[in-house]
Amino acid sequence: MRLDRFISKNTEYGNQEIRQLIACGRVQVDSKVETNPRVDVTSFTHVVVDSKILQATKPYYFMLHKPKGCVSATKDEKHKTVIDLFNETFKDQLHISGRLDFNTSGLMLLTNDGVWSRSISQPNSNIPKTYLVETEDPITAEYQTTFNQGIYFSYEDITTQPADLEIFTERTARLTIYEGKYHQVKRMFGYFNNKVVGLHRECIGSLALDEQLRAGEYRELTHDELTAFNVRSNEF
Helix, strand or coil: CEHHHHHHHHCCCCHHHHHHHHHCCCEEECCEECCCCCCECCCCCCEEECCEEEECCCCCEEEEEECCCCECCCCCCCCCECHHHCCCCCHHHCEEECCCCCCCEEEEEEECCHHHHHHHHCCCCCCCEEEEEEECCCCCHHHHHHHHHCCEECCCCEECCCCEEEEEECCEEEEEECCCCCCHHHHHHHCCCCCEEEEEEEEECCEECCCCCCCCCEEECCHHHHHHHCCCCCCC
């Protein structure tokens, strides 16, 4: 929204008064005097008119070490949700960017910035997501070839993008996928009738789960992490 329209919507000033306020330097946008009435105002722009704050919402970006047995939702009548793990007064403003199953642990991102969230979750984002996987039966080299070629999911009539599999032991591996289909990791191993018994997300793009965070703990992302992540946000 343009600055002059934002002021009109949030005050009782008339259009001529608003133009004078802006021209006389009585309006600040993000702590700087703004004389351009056409400058964009987003939901996180700090706007002050004659020392009166009209908007001061701050964008928040968190990483959470999601524990098992926790629902990736903002509300649930039966189970604890990831939002319940937050102690912040503004936690109801947060939403999830990239869900994890009930019994899957690891890195989750939460924010109140819809632009940032959509940039991560949109289908063509191609942001890699890396998981540690433990299976019921042995994992063989055939898995690597098949995952790299892509697996056909008949229900959606799609073929997964090539994925990278690094085998550690007979039943543990690291899998990197570049999309986020429904229960994708479990379904990929299910192609071989091999049940996933443990799943933990380590990374989303360049963001790795902070090893200092115990299950259920969270922290804000740093400026350097947000910059390196290279995803559109309202902070920059």
